[in-house]
Amino acid sequence: MxxxxxxxxxxxxxxxxxxxxxxxxxxxxxVLSGRIVETxxxxxxxxxxxxxRGETARTxxxxxxxxxxxxxxxxxxxxxxxVSSEAAGVGAGVLIRALSPLEGIATMQRNxxxxxxxxLARGPGRLAAALDIDRRVDGIDLCRxxxxxxxxxxxxxxxxxxxxxxxxxxxxxxxxxxxxRFYVRGDRFVSGPKALNR
DNA sequence: AGTGCGATTGACT
DNA sequence: GTCAATCGCACTA
Numbered sequence: 029m030x031x032x033x034x035x036x037x038x039x040x041x042x043x044x045x046x047x048x049x050x051x052x053x054x055x056x057x058x059v060l061s062g063r064i065v066e067t068x069x070x071x072x073x074x075x076x077x078x079x080x081r082g083e084t085a086r087t088x089x090x091x092x093x094x095x096x097x098x099x100x101x102x103x104x105x106x107x108x109x110x111v112s113s114e115a116a117g118v119g120a121g122v123l124i125r126a127l128s129p130l131e132g133i134a135t136m137q138r139n140x141x142x143x144x145x146x147x148l149a150r151g152p153g154r155l156a157a158a159l160d161i162d163r164r165v166d167g168i169d170l171c172r173x174x175x176x177x178x179x180x181x182x183x184x185x186x187x188x189x190x191x192x193x194x195x196x197x198x199x200x201x202x203x204x205x206x207x208x209r210f211y212v213r214g215d216r217f218v219s220g221p222k223a224l225n226r
Numbered sequence: 227a228g229t230g231c232g233a234t235t236g237a238c239t
Numbered sequence: 240g241t242c243a244a245t246c247g248c249a250c251t252a
């Protein structure tokens with residue numbers, strides 16, 4: 029499990045820091061997990077961020093201390109998993125965009141109703157569906173063991189650092205030019221157009 | 227109360 | 240490559 033004190037207290041640094049960490053979901057079906065291979069930062073003052081116009085019922089979790097889950101429904105279709113990223117009362121977050129599946133792959137395949145490993149958790153809505161994430165886990169503390177938390181892979185070593193690329197964020201009409209997306213170069217579980225993944 | 231549109235996806239050409 | 244699905248905000252009146 030990650031201690032809150034080790035999370036960089038800055039949204040953009042946290043987005044970079046979370047690459048390579050592991051999202052763990054515990055359900056009655058068993059443990060589901062995947063390594064984070066793609067994130068996006070939505071820092072303070074970002075017009076594309078949900079916290080930009082202040083706290084509302086929906087965005088409450090973005091204003092919790094860093095390391096809490098903010099989960100919302102996009103386009104009425106897909107759930108999005110974010111990690112709150114600043115001090116309590118300050119609204120900002122990191123969107124988790126893709127996972128490399130680790131544990132519980134058969135259950136994820138059932139949750140997604142597909143077999144193809146590459147498409148299981150490649151994209152924010154897909155990863156939420158694979159891990160059975162929805163509003164039930166909104167506001168959960170990801171720095172405590174529970175239904176949803178973030179871990180460091182047991183196999184990680186300091187010299188095992190992935191090659192992380194930076195690009196513009198995906199699907200935005202505002203603040204579209206800012207380089208706030210982070211991804212593992214060459215990883216087949218990263219989403220987005222080829223041009224953004226060099 | 228009505229409107230516009232979004233941090234997406236899957237089906238289809 | 241195009242496009243509809245589907246829902247809940249945020250905003251206007």
